Amino acid sequence: MPSALPEGDPAPADGSLPPAALAELGRRPFEVYVHVPFCRVRCGYCDFNTYTAEELGPGVTRASYAEQAVAEVRLARRVLGDVDRPVETVFLGGGTPTLLPPDDLGRIVRAIDDELGLAPGAEVTTEANPDSVDLGYLERLREAGFTRVSFGMQSAVPHVLAVLDRTHDPERVPGVVEAARAAGFEQISLDLIYGTPGESAADWETTLDAALACAPDHVSAYSLIVEDGTALARRVRRGELPMPDDDDLADKYLQADERFAAAGLGWYEVSNWARDDAARCRHNIGYWTGADWWGIGPGAHSHVGGVRWWNVKHPKAYAARLGEGVSPAQAREVLDAETRRVERVLLEVRLRDGLPVTALDAPGRAELEALVADELVEDRADRLVLTRRGRLLADGVVHRLLA
Incomplete structure (x- = not known):
């Protein structure tokens, strides 16, 4: 597949x-x-x-x-x-x-x-x-x-x-x-x-x-x-x-x-x-917003406490592992603090409720004034919320925040 x-x-x-x-x-x-x-x-x-x-x-x-x-x-x-x-x-x-x-x-x-x-x-x-x-x-x-x-x-x-x-x-x-x-x-x-x-x-x-x-x-x-x-x-x-x-x-x-x-x-x-x-x-x-979840099924991804893992992909391999009494997880990764912060920015920027400015590092906060001037984010002190134009260019906003 x-x-x-x-x-x-x-x-x-x-x-x-x-x-x-x-x-x-x-x-x-x-x-x-x-x-x-x-x-x-x-x-x-x-x-x-x-x-x-x-x-x-x-x-x-x-x-x-x-x-x-x-x-x-x-x-x-x-x-x-x-x-x-x-x-x-x-x-x-x-x-x-x-x-x-x-x-x-x-x-x-x-x-x-x-x-x-x-x-x-x-x-x-x-x-x-x-x-x-x-x-x-x-x-x-x-x-x-x-x-x-x-x-x-x-x-x-x-x-x-x-x-x-x-x-x-x-x-x-x-x-x-x-x-x-x-x-x-x-x-x-x-x-x-x-x-x-x-x-x-x-x-x-x-x-x-x-x-x-x-x-x-x-x-x-x-x-x-x-x-x-x-x-x-x-x-x-x-x-x-x-x-x-x-x-x-x-x-x-x-x-x-x-x-x-x-x-x-x-x-x-x-x-x-x-x-x-x-x-x-x-x-x-x-x-x-970074919840914990368990993904059931072939190829499903899970996340608990900064550990992300994914199951074997094919239903036959998935069934075989469970039949043997072992985990269907194929591999995993442990996310460090910076990776978790970056992923938070990537995801929460997309929300109408916005991303707390405190989640940005110093270069990201320094970019806010320019993003407001470009009419990509609303002029707020505490949260970053996309404008309508910003929604169309959300990937570009994220790139500027994490550059």
């Missing part, structure tokens, strides 16, 4: 963590991510660690995946020790988690609650393709404790979906959103992609119209990135499709931001908008 894992240092076979990392538990929210690596069809732009049935090979099935995920949850309990560390959020991503039966997804969430404990009011999210669920499926997920669902809408325009190799009917989206409401989900999110080759401004406007007509609580809108090793990258390299144009991407971002704001959706991260603070994705906020 196109995704590559970093090198890192060897991870212990028992998954154990340094005492210094364990000592930090409880200082930040604790989260669980569950990677479900299965897809019905591989999308041409996707470089995530996912597999169709044909790519899995012999001896690997979806039917046994919940059992493997539960085994890793139990491993997490052993590694983290006996102190209660309630899980604030759970997020099932992929891949397409909803290719598994709802009872399997519920079994994984129950194991997290049984072994680690869900905090009161925990946010429990699953991603879903519009063609992978119906009312009955969503009702069973809600009964299993899921509170939030994120639908991969991407576009409302058939020819744009075709370039992305998305197979769902865009006309299904309003129906599944309504079904999720009827099932009692507290929050409903839509994921969109803009900048697909051949997508006009009118096409993007059609997608925005369709998304807002669903009255979602939350929207994520990401510019298309042509990742090396994907089918889309090969088509671009052969000249079949053009590379996304930076000016077009900027125009479509502004188009989206204006429409979302007018509909009452405020930005809280560069690519995410929510109806109010309660509708923000708490799980993703945890990533952006």
Whole structure:
């Protein structure tokens, strides 16, 4: 598969963590991510660690995946020790988690609650393709404790979906959103992609119209990135499709931001908008603000107390390790204080709540006045918050802060 894992240092076979990392538990929210690596069809732009049935090979099935995920949850309990560390959020991503039966997804969430404990009011999210669920499926997920669902809408325009190799009917989206409401989900999110080759401004406007007509609580809108090793990258390299144009991407971002704001959706991260603070994705906020989390599944990444590790990539290797009673972790790295500070700047700069100026070193603080003069950040004494123009040039802002 196109995704590559970093090198890192060897991870212990028992998954154990340094005492210094364990000592930090409880200082930040604790989260669980569950990677479900299965897809019905591989999308041409996707470089995530996912597999169709044909790519899995012999001896690997979806039917046994919940059992493997539960085994890793139990491993997490052993590694983290006996102190209660309630899980604030759970997020099932992929891949397409909803290719598994709802009872399997519920079994994984129950194991997290049984072994680690869900905090009161925990946010429990699953991603879903519009063609992978119906009312009955969503009702069973809600009964299993899921509170939030994120639908991969991407576009409302058939020819744009075709370039992305998305197979769902865009006309299904309003129906599944309504079904999720009827099932009692507290929050409903839509994921969109803009900048697909051949997508006009009118096409993007059609997608925005369709998304807002669903009255979602939350929207994520990401510019298309042509990742090396994907089918889309090969088509671009052969000249079949053009590379996304930076000016077009900027125009479509502004188009989206204006429409979302007018509909009452405020930005809280560069690519995410929510109806109010309660509708923000708490799980993703945890990533952006340095929370601890355990990543379950093939290729999943974890972070606890400044130690980051990642699991073996292929489902067959993942299942084999758990079957042998050893950790599926392939490698890890221990982050030093400066690396953690730099990563904090990289991530928190993207948030509407901003980055405390105290997180910057002396050269970074010295750059603030120039960034304000360039209308890239707001003129504040205590926090660095991007302006709208700054959001378009966020990578450049970070570069100047860390140069």
